[in-house]
Amino acid sequence: xxxxxxxxxxxxxxxxxxxxxxxxxxxxxxxxxxxxxxxxxxxxxxxxxxxxxxxxxxxxxxxxxxxxxxxxxxxxxxxxxxxxxxxxxxxxxxxxxxxxxxxxxxxxxxxxxxxxxxxxxxxxxxxxxxxxxxxxxxxxxxxxxxxxxxxxxxxxxxxxxxxxxxxxxxxxxxxxxxxxxxxxxxxxxxxxxxxxxxxxxxxxxxxxxxxxxxxxxxxxxxxxxxxxxxxxxxxxxxxxxxxxxxxxxxxxxxxxxxxxxxxxxxxxxxxxxxxxxxxxxxxxxxxxxxxxxxxxxxxxxxxxxxxxxxxxxxxxxxxxxxxxxxxxxxxxxxxxxxxxxxxxxxxxxxxxxxxxxxxxxxxxxxxxxxxxxxxxxxxxxxxxxxxxxxxxxxxxxxxxxxxxxxxxxxxxxxxxxxxxxxxxxxxxxxxxxxxxxxxxxxxxxxxxxxxxxxxxxxxxxxxxxxxxxxxxxxxxxxxxxxxxxxxxxxxxxxxxxx
Numbered sequence: 245x246x247x248x249x250x251x252x253x254x255x256x257x258x259x260x261x262x263x264x265x266x267x268x269x270x271x272x273x274x275x276x277x278x279x280x281x282x283x284x285x286x287x288x289x290x291x292x293x294x295x296x297x298x299x300x301x302x303x304x305x306x307x308x309x310x311x312x313x314x315x316x317x318x319x320x321x322x323x324x325x326x327x328x329x330x331x332x333x334x335x336x337x338x339x340x341x342x343x344x345x346x347x348x349x350x351x352x353x354x355x356x357x358x359x360x361x362x363x364x365x366x367x368x369x370x371x372x373x374x375x376x377x378x379x380x381x382x383x384x385x386x387x388x389x390x391x392x393x394x395x396x397x398x399x400x401x402x403x404x405x406x407x408x409x410x411x412x413x414x415x416x417x418x419x420x421x422x423x424x425x426x427x428x429x430x431x432x433x434x435x436x437x438x439x440x441x442x443x444x445x446x447x448x449x450x451x452x453x454x455x456x457x458x459x460x461x462x463x464x465x466x467x468x469x470x471x472x473x474x475x476x477x478x479x480x481x482x483x484x485x486x487x488x489x490x491x492x493x494x495x496x497x498x499x500x501x502x503x504x505x506x507x508x509x510x511x512x513x514x515x516x517x518x519x520x521x522x523x524x525x526x527x528x529x530x531x532x533x534x535x536x537x538x539x540x541x542x543x544x545x546x547x548x549x550x551x552x553x554x555x556x557x558x559x560x561x562x563x564x565x566x567x568x569x570x571x572x573x574x575x576x577x578x579x580x581x582x583x584x585x586x587x588x589x590x591x592x593x594x595x596x597x598x599x600x601x602x603x604x605x606x607x608x609x610x611x612x613x614x615x616x617x618x619x620x621x622x623x624x625x626x627x628x629x630x631x632x633x634x635x636x637x638x639x640x641x642x643x644x645x646x647x648x649x650x651x652x653x654x655x656x657x658x659x660x661x662x663x664x665x666x667x668x669x670x671x672x673x674x675x676x677x678x679x680x681x682x683x684x685x686x687x688x689x690x691x692x693x694x695x696x697x698x699x700x701x702x703x704x705x706x707x708x709x710x711x712x713x714x715x716x717x718x719x720x721x722x723x724x725x726x727x728x729x730x731x732x733x734x735x736x737x738x739x740x741x742x
Contacts, residue, residue, distance in 0.1 A: 274458060275471070275479045285416075484544040530568055
């Protein structure tokens with residue numbers, strides 16, 4: 245009954261305005277659940293925005309679904325023996341959507357903009373190792389690093405470092421200009437994003453579609469109805485319950501792929517009582533991760549200690565997934581002067597069903613150690629602006645990143661850009677381990693550092709990462725040659741409609 249009671253959370257959504265499309269030939273219509281706040285790739289934060297990043301923009305490198313790093317705007321690259329200088333040779337046949345030629349100055353301006361604190365890009369911390377960027381000629385650029393970093397080409401394929409023109413003639417937030425397979429046409433906030441094929445795309449024969457429309461449909465049942473009636477062709481990032489409910493639906497194809505995407509229970513160390521490490525550890529000890537996974541994901545994810553999934557070669561097998569230790573949690577609360585428990589509000593983002601269910605399961609679990617949790621749903625736009633990084637206790641979630649460094653460093657290092665927007669965690673031992681992992685010269689050194697990271701994260705937690713998730717999309721049989729990507733963005737270059 246406990247699982248059924250928790251899983252029965254009813255999510256109320258605003259009514260959906262009527263959906264009306266011209267049924268253009270070769271235009272793929274995608275349903276997404278939430279509004280976009282920005283179209284500026286450096287400032288994007290949510291999955292719906294990352295879709296635009298991948299369709300409208302290109303990066304120096306491309307990360308495949310298998311994690312392989314391939315050339316994109318960069319044709320090739322090389323490093324010196326110490327891995328502190330990286331030189332990239334760029335394509336000379338690429339133009340931006342505004343007709344201007346792509347060159348090394350655009351790369352330099354893009355990365356420097358990401359590195360600028362005023363841009364407030366969450367990718368900024370990944371480039372703290374960059375000492376200088378040198379334009380050798382139009383088609384050659386060199387990055388000088390202040391420490392060795394073998395994974396440098398990998399981070400140049402991430403979501404936020406898509407190349408933009410050095411001389412911007414438009415406002416990227418609302419009128420993005422890139423070199424990607426699709427050109428931006430229009431954005432109607434709360435309604436849709438419209439893109440058209442880039443006929444000057446630098447890869448021959450791509451894209452095959454004439455255009456893409458991203459329609460904002462918050463209500464999940466309305467998404468399924470729109471897919472079944474042909475009003476949309478693809479549903480992005482469907483929920484675990486949608487997967488289960490439509491497994492036998494012959495009108496829908498479901499494509500699911502494992503990822504390192506995670507939801508988390510965020511405890512803000514800048515807000516009492518979570519500024520006390522003993523309180524954070526007590527909360528972590530009181531939560532049964534297997535139970536949280538069953539409730540939030542209906543068992544379709546994998547319990548874990550950090551965002552490193554158990555199937556990763558660097559996973560620390562010496563750390564078991566522990567069941568709840570209620571007595572130990574109560575002892576720690578008593579040591580912190582909270583032996584009678586305390587009252588707290590846990591904020592959950594409306595329209596993110598797994599995080600809503602996670603919040604309810606957390607509240608139910610913590611009641612057993614006399615922590616009385618009031619779960620409060622907050623609309624997504626308000627959650628981003630008013631809760632994330634400001635409230636003391638909330639659930640949140642983050643998508644797969646291209647490397648372990650970019651998956652971990654921004655969240656757990658004291659200088660991390662996501663750390664400062666979430667749990668404000670400071671631990672010198674953690675900083676030293678993550679710095680060592682970043683500069684490791686071999687897989688053995690890197691594995692040792694990341695296993696130590698996991699030990700520290702369990703013993704002195706910033707928050708709780710209960711599981712990693714699968715990513716699933718649903719689409720019409722009309723959609724040809726589509727496959728999901730573990731980074732959760734959409735690669736539509738070879739997709740067509742029959």
